[in-house]
Every structure is written in structure tokens, then in C-alpha cells.
Amino acid sequence: MSTLQIGLAIIGGLVLAGVVAYNAWVTNKSAPLTARERAGGGSSDERAGDETLPYTPADLAEHEVQRVDPVFGDAPGAPEPADAAAVAVAAAAVSINPLMNQPPEKRPGLDALIDVIAPLMLEHEVSGDAVLAALPGTRRVGSKPFAVEGQSDSTGEWESPRPGQRYRALQAGVQLANRSGPLNDIEFSEFVVKAQAFADALGAAPDFPEMRAEVARARELDAFASGHDAQLGFMLRARRTAWSPGYVAQHAAQLGFVAGALPGRMVLATTQSGNAPILSLMFDPQAAMAEDPEQSALREIALSLEVTHVPRSEQPFVRMRQAAMALAEAMEGTVTDDGGQPLSPEAMDQIGADLESLYDALDSRDLSAGSPQARRLFS
Known part of the structure; x- marks a missing residue:
């Protein structure tokens, strides 16, 4: 092989090695930064700080x-x-x-500020077990949450019904508005039907507020909520x-x-x-x-x-x-x-x-x- 051929072969090998090295460098630069790289690089001070934070998504899941x-x-x-x-x-x-x-701060679930509330008058105390048994299968009225609370005979506080407790008064409620919009006529009527059936099961007498006033209140609250x-x-x-x-x-x-x-x-x-x-x-x-x-x-x-x-x-x-x-x-x-x-x-x-x-x-x-x-x- 002549000197020229040997020289060309050497040059070709160097060019090929350069291309391989460049491709490896580009690949390495384009790879995403990882937690391991961060922890292993930088100055000694940086590494000391990172060694206390070996977090990955799997670690944090704990x-x-x-x-x-x-x-x-x-x-x-x-x-x-x-x-x-x-x-x-x-x-x-x-x-x-x-x-x-x-x-967390304890407050009654139902609030006249954002709920329609219907008192349910009882002739005598009822047990929490009886209240739970009479609750409807779903706790929604259209797109709004429906709830029942009892006034505890022992504490006088309103609470969600619990077994083993006794209640001297009950109330049912439905939320006036949420991000789905205000309570409408159909939802109010559904609330009345659901609360009446619950009251009948316990021998209670419901006192429903006037529908027009509550629906108007729902629209006003929804207008405020939409703007804030x-x-x-x-x-x-x-x-x-x-x-x-x-x-x-x-x-x-x-x-x-x-x-x-x-x-x-x-x-x-x-x-x-x-x-x-x-x-x-x-x-x-x-x-x-x-x-x-x-x-x-x-x-x-x-x-x-x-x-x-x-x-x-x-x-x-x-x-x-x-x-x-x-x-x-x-x-x-x-x-x-x-x-x-x-x-x-x-x-x-x-x-x-x-x-x-x-x-x-x-x-x-x-x-x-x-x-x-x-x-x-x-x-």
C-alpha cells in the first residue's frame, strides 16, 4: 500500500471517529436532566446539599x-x-x-347562607340508626348535593346522622348553587319530593320554604360566585x-x-x-x-x-x-x-x-x- 493510501486511510479513520464522538455529544446534550445527574454534578458544596434529597416520584409516593x-x-x-x-x-x-x-375547624354542614334548609318536626326523639335507614339512596338533587342533619340530644349540636345517637330535631337541605349553576325549579321540586319521602319514613312534618324566593336567592348567589x-x-x-x-x-x-x-x-x-x-x-x-x-x-x-x-x-x-x-x-x-x-x-x-x-x-x-x-x- 502506498504512502498516499495509508495517509488517506488514517484521515478517514479520524473523520469517522470525530463523527461518532460528535453524535454521542449531541445525544448526551439532548437527553433530559435527571435527578441522578443533579446529585452527582456541581461543586462539592452543591453535592453535599443534594445528597440529602434523593427524591424520585417513587420515593415521594410514600x-x-x-x-x-x-x-x-x-x-x-x-x-x-x-x-x-x-x-x-x-x-x-x-x-x-x-x-x-x-x-380542621368544625362547622355545621348545612348553612343558610348557601343552602335551602327545611326543618323536619318530630313528635319524639329518633335514633341515628333509624335516620340512617331512612336516608335516600343518592345524596344529590340534580347537580346539587342533598344532606340531612340531626340535632344531638346529648350535645344540642347539629351533625350528620350517626348510629347510636338520638336526635330531637332534623333538617334537610340542598345547596343553592355550585359551579354547575344555580338551583332551578326542577331541582327544588326534586328536593321537596326527596325530603318529603324521608320525613314520611320517620313520621316527621317538613316545613319547606317558598320556592320562588329560594330560586331567586340561588340565582343571586350564583351571579356573585360567577364573578368571584x-x-x-x-x-x-x-x-x-x-x-x-x-x-x-x-x-x-x-x-x-x-x-x-x-x-x-x-x-x-x-x-x-x-x-x-x-x-x-x-x-x-x-x-x-x-x-x-x-x-x-x-x-x-x-x-x-x-x-x-x-x-x-x-x-x-x-x-x-x-x-x-x-x-x-x-x-x-x-x-x-x-x-x-x-x-x-x-x-x-x-x-x-x-x-x-x-x-x-x-x-x-x-x-x-x-x-x-x-x-x-x-x-
């Missing part, structure tokens, strides 16, 4: 926080939340308070390299998020045990359920806040905003609205100001955000 939906006391068959009414795009989150094991329902949300989009589910979970866990009830959902728990979570973080559930989630590429995640379900005292918007900024900085992302437009600090300030006005309006109607009444109305 600390799952279930969503708690509003119900009438302990009554079974309580309504599932309907699709949310529209509103704004927003952002926020501050330092995370530790979860406290405080009991708010769900805030924004997107966090990757600027460069995509993220794996484990990478997202690791950074979210540093801010106090834990695995939710559904794949691809994490939540920031409230300081009040039993209440709905403050914030939700969501990404593609298919990526979370993949055989090898670390090879799934995520280019965006969503943060959302159910404004009417979280008390103002939790500072949910502030916490959401700061959490978004922290995640964006740590994962090289950009905070945008649903249309992909970046959210400026000025836009977030305006959203925060509008939110304070919303809280004030809810407070003025005794429907403060996060209260049992507000959670039932906005469901």
Missing part, C-alpha cells in the same frame, strides 16, 4: 397527600368538584411552613435542556411539594390538616408512568392555585410566585402564561393586587376563601 374535597359534614356521597370556571393567569410562593397536625371564582395558573418552560420527572420532583421537593394522588401531580400541603392543598404542580402523567421515567423528556410543567379553596392567611399567591421563580432559576426555565408569554414582575404585582380585592369581596359575603362554605360553593 408521602402522598390526598386531595380533600368539600362535603356536608361526614355524609357519604358528597359531590365531586365540577370543572373549574375560568379566570386569570398568575404566579406565587414563599418559605414553606411545616405541616401541623391541627384539627378564580383559578390561577402559569407554565414553567425549559429554556434549554428538557427535564425528567425525577429532576422536577427533586427540585419541587426542596420547596415542600410531595407526590399527589395522581401520576404527574405534586402538591404543597396546607398548615391545616384535612384542608385542600395550597398549590398543585402538574406535568405529563404519561411521562411519570413510563417504564423508565428518567428517559422521559418534559419541556413544561404547570403550577395552579384554586384561589377560593385556600385561606388568605396561607399567602398562597406569594408562595406560588416565589416557588415559580425558585424552580425557574434552579432548572433554567421561564415562567409564562398559557400562551407562552413571559410573566413580568409588574404583571404579577397587578395579579396580586386584584387578588386582594377578590379576597375582600369574598370576606364581605361571609364566604372567605378556604372556608367550608366557599369550598362547597366553588365546587
